[in-house]
Amino acid sequence: MSPINHRQLAIEANNSTWEILGKPYAELTPAEADEMTHRAYAAAYHWARATEATPANAARASWLLSRVWVVQSNGALSLWHARVCLAACESANLADFDLAYAYESLARAFACIGDQGEAAKYRNLARGVVINDEEDRKLFESDLASEPWFELT
Numbered sequence: 001m002s003p004i005n006h007r008q009l010a011i012e013a014n015n016s017t018w019e020i021l022g023k024p025y026a027e028l029t030p031a032e033a034d035e036m037t038h039r040a041y042a043a044a045y046h047w048a049r050a051t052e053a054t055p056a057n058a059a060r061a062s063w064l065l066s067r068v069w070v071v072q073s074n075g076a077l078s079l080w081h082a083r084v085c086l087a088a089c090e091s092a093n094l095a096d097f098d099l100a101y102a103y104e105s106l107a108r109a110f111a112c113i114g115d116q117g118e119a120a121k122y123r124n125l126a127r128g129v130v131i132n133d134e135e136d137r138k139l140f141e142s143d144l145a146s147e148p149w150f151e152l153t
Helices: 003-021 030-049 055-070 075-091 096-112 116-128 134-145
Strands: none
Touching: 003 030, 003 055, 030 055, 055 075, 055 096, 075 096, 096 116, 096 134, 116 134
16 A cells, blocks of 8 residues: 555544544444544554654544543543553654643543543643644634533533
8 A cells, every 4th residue: 555545544534533523422322433433543543654644643643542432431542542642742742732632632531530630630731731823722622621521620
């Protein structure tokens, strides 16, 4: 398979994951949850093989996997992918948008497993990240306000 195909397939898999992930998480059927999970892993697989992929693509693929698992209330897998996301951000010195989302994914994963202290810590870190682009900031704030937060106050 050529590298350009990996990039195209990664984009397609990522975007198609959102067709399902964008639904209210409480309404996901088991079949939709499985399909969403397959698509998110496909996106990560193809980003890992695309020649033009950046560290941000790797971090975002891990973030997507963390979100897919958290909406299925699987905190352990969500936390694992959230940690991979943060490690990708740290190793590539990614800040701004990507770092905010890495912290957000950790916050949700910790909330999912019932660790309210760590969840609150990472949500506060996420809120504190400066996101320079106004549209990116609005998107992040909207996502941060969305569920699931597993009763984190």
